[in-house]
Amino acid sequence: xNIPYRYIATGLGALVFSGLLYGYAQAGxxxxxxxxTDTVVQEECGSCHMAFAPSMLPARSWQRMMAGLDQxxxxxxxxxxxxxxxxxxxxxxxxxxxxxxxxxxxxxxxxPDAAAPLRxxxxxxxxxxxxxxxxxxxxxxxxxxxxxxxxxxxxxxxxYYED
Ligand code: HEC
Ligand code: HEC
Numbered sequence: 689x690n691i692p693y694r695y696i697a698t699g700l701g702a703l704v705f706s707g708l709l710y711g712y713a714q715a716g717x718x719x720x721x722x723x724x725t726d727t728v729v730q731e732e733c734g735s736c737h738m739a740f741a742p743s744m745l746p747a748r749s750w751q752r753m754m755a756g757l758d759q760x761x762x763x764x765x766x767x768x769x770x771x772x773x774x775x776x777x778x779x780x781x782x783x784x785x786x787x788x789x790x791x792x793x794x795x796x797x798x799x800p801d802a803a804a805p806l807r808x809x810x811x812x813x814x815x816x817x818x819x820x821x822x823x824x825x826x827x828x829x830x831x832x833x834x835x836x837x838x839x840x841x842x843x844x845x846x847x848y849y850e851d
Contacts, residue, residue: 742782750779
């Protein structure tokens with residue numbers, strides 16, 4: 689097995705130093721994307737994969753995604769109208785381009801205003817940050833999908849994406 693140990697080791701380091709990193713994140717440092725704190729969003733959008741940080745996509749992307757949940761990457765992720773409204777509102781108010789969002793420019797830099805990408809893993813900023821990851825690492829049985837952030841970023845559920 690080719691589990692990417694170096695990522696796991698970094699994740700453990702992040703756990704030990706999370707207090708420090710938290711301070712750094714609060715001060716506006718890199719690597720931090722606030723995780724979902726709403727329990728309904730966590731439940732509804734975190735059951736098939738990690739609940740992705742809303743600040744990784746612009747509000748228009750979340751709106752487009754919420755409008756097509758019945759055909760969500762080959763799955764039916766539909767919600768009743770009230771739940772969908774709550775989830776959609778949470779995602780939009782915490783989106784990359786939401787007012788007061790301090791980390792907005794990081795991953796969505798380079799996305800044209802007219803585009804509403806549905807995949808974080810296709811954003812130019814995300815692709816650039818993962819250029820050094822080899823095909824062998826992507827194919828690792830412990831990873832399998834680029835969307836499986838926490839396989840490599842063990843701190844991802846807490847918002848940390850240091851390399
Ligand atoms: C029924 C299972 C299921 C549920 C529930 C679900 N998703 Fe997904 N989602 C998927 C699958 C499958 C993919 C594609 C994963 C892959 O390519 O490996 C995906 C992919 C994504 C991606 C793109 C990841 C990337 O590659 O950048 C985003 C963003 C996303 N989902 C957001 C959400 C949100 C927001 C919700 C809640 C409203 C949600 N998902 C609920 C199954 C689900
Ligand atoms: C196969 C392992 C792997 C997977 C899966 C993966 N990443 Fe990464 N990620 C990396 C590596 C390695 C780096 C550091 C690249 C470098 O420094 O050259 C990185 C860097 C990053 C960075 C930049 C951190 C910084 O230095 O500011 C972010 C943000 C990030 N990843 C988010 C994600 C998200 C979100 C997902 C899931 C949608 C994901 N990654 C999936 C391995 C992975």
